[in-house]
Every structure is written in C-alpha cells, then in structure tokens.
Amino acid sequence: MTASSQPATSPLLTRHAEAETCADPSSTMTLLADSAGFTSYRSTFAEGAVGAPAHFHTSATELFFVISGSLRVLVGEEVTVLGVGDFLAVPPHTPHAFAAAPGREADVLFVFTPGMGRFDYLRLLGRVMRGEADPAEIAASADHYDNHYVDSPVWRAALESAT
Template sequence: MTRRTGTTHDPLIVRPEEAEHVPLPHGGGFRLLADASATGGTLGANRLTLPEGADGARPHHHAASSELFYVLDGTVDFFLDGTLTPVGPGGLVVVPPGLPHAFGAARGHSADLLAVLTPGVDRFDYFRALGRIAHGAGSFDALLPEQERYDVHFLDPSAWEAARAR
C-alpha cells in the first residue's frame, strides 16, 4: 500500500500483492483494498469472489453508509428491499443507507465483485471475522454486538433464504 501522509488529499495505491486475502471456503475470498483509516474516512473497498451459488452477505442494512457494488464477472443475486434481482458483468448496484439488502452468487454462477462503502468504516476486522466464521472457526453470533461498530445491522434472513431456494 502506498500513500504519502494518509490525508484525504493524498493518493492511496494498493497493488494486488499488497491487498490482504481473506479466504472463504471453496475458493472464494475477500481482497481487503482500503479501510476507512487509509482513506481519511471517505470510503472502504474490498473485492469479493464467490464460488458457484455461494452467499455473499445475509440481509442487513447500513445506517450511515451507502454501498456500491460493481459486478466484475459472473452473476450476482441482489436482494434489495425484498426483491431478488440478478446482475451480470458490468452491472452496478448502489444501495442507500437504511435499505435492506443481501447478495450472493446466482445459482449456477460464480461471482467477482467490487464493493465500496461510503463514508468509510474500518471493517477489515469484520471481513476477517467472516472468513473465520465461514471456516467454522467462529460463530456468527459474535458479530451481533459489533453491528454499530461496523455499520452492519443484521436482519431476519428467512425471506432471503426463501428467495434463494426458488
């Protein structure tokens, strides 16, 4: 990671080999690109690869941040306020604060997407925890007390699970 003084007026350059990789089962994973502390709080960014049909995030909303998703490859099912919408390569989704959403690789497809949260929140530890949970080395319940810290407010997953089962 290259930056001059770390202010919002200085560039941040993250080369591929510098981005921390948090592996997920079956070949997926997070590439941690920029945390809020590296961008003066303006944004946080990560790249997420998902194996065929894998969930990316269970239903949640962000109280203070908007989230931008850019689908690099594959097809992603976005569950936006109760509606399931598939988005393919080159598609962009912007989720405003407060909007319930979830996402995952569509059935029969893998997915590769860029996610940007603005304003930024330091969430690298959140993604590391998700990696441990996905590998059975932690419990999702451990994230519940951290919802304010990460601006990720979890919602009932039953409608998402039902939509994905169709």
C-alpha cells in the same frame, strides 16, 4: 502511499500482489482500501456461494460493481440478478443481501462510503466462515461496524428456490 488505512485526503494505491486476502470455503475477499472516505474490497464467490444475509447500514451507502459472473441481490423487497458491468448503489437503511447467482460464480467490487475501518469486520467474517470464531461475535459487532442483520422472507425464499 500504501494500501489499507489512509486519511481520505491522501492518494492511496493498493498493488494486487500486496493486498491482503481473506478466504473461506466459498469466497475470497481482497482488501483494497479502508479510509475515512471509503472502504473497498473485491470478492470472488464460488458457484452459488452465499455472500451476505439480509442486512442494512445506517450511515454507509454500499456500491456493487460486477466484474464477472452473476450476483443475485436483494434490495428492499425485490430480488434481481446483476450481470457483468452492472452497478448498484444501496443507500443507508435499505435492507439488502447478495449471493452468487444459482449455478454461477461472481467477481464483485464493493465500495462503502463513508469508510469506517471495515477490514476487521471482513476478517471476522472470514474467521466465522472457516469455523475459527463464534458467529455471536458478528451480532455483537453490529453497531461498531454499522452492519445490522434483518429477517427477509423474500431473501429466504429466493435462496430456497435455488437449492
């Protein structure tokens, strides 16, 4: 029973001290579990940090649970703020985006179900944010990681209003 890649039928334990972290200038992702049944990680966002642009998944439901702080989210065409203890489930094909709320930090638990080996995608995001990889690699991996970016004028306006 260890962290990371396990069959969905095996118990899985990830000790905090042993969890892999991916850091960039504005956030730290702690990789918790990446199995066929689900993928889970925890992200801590610096004050006002952008999490993810508008995107959708074709097969995964993405779950958000706010541990501390506030997370601004786009779901469809609506922008709202999640606070401590709030839970959100975004079904497949629903455009969504997220960022720390203006002037706030955020600590969020994310779960994708079903899982599909997303840790390599999260590692790629970290490398791109640190300037170590070409952003074109993200676009090229859209189908492989079921992460499809879309334009959202509503989200762009929300981000612009925060600056």
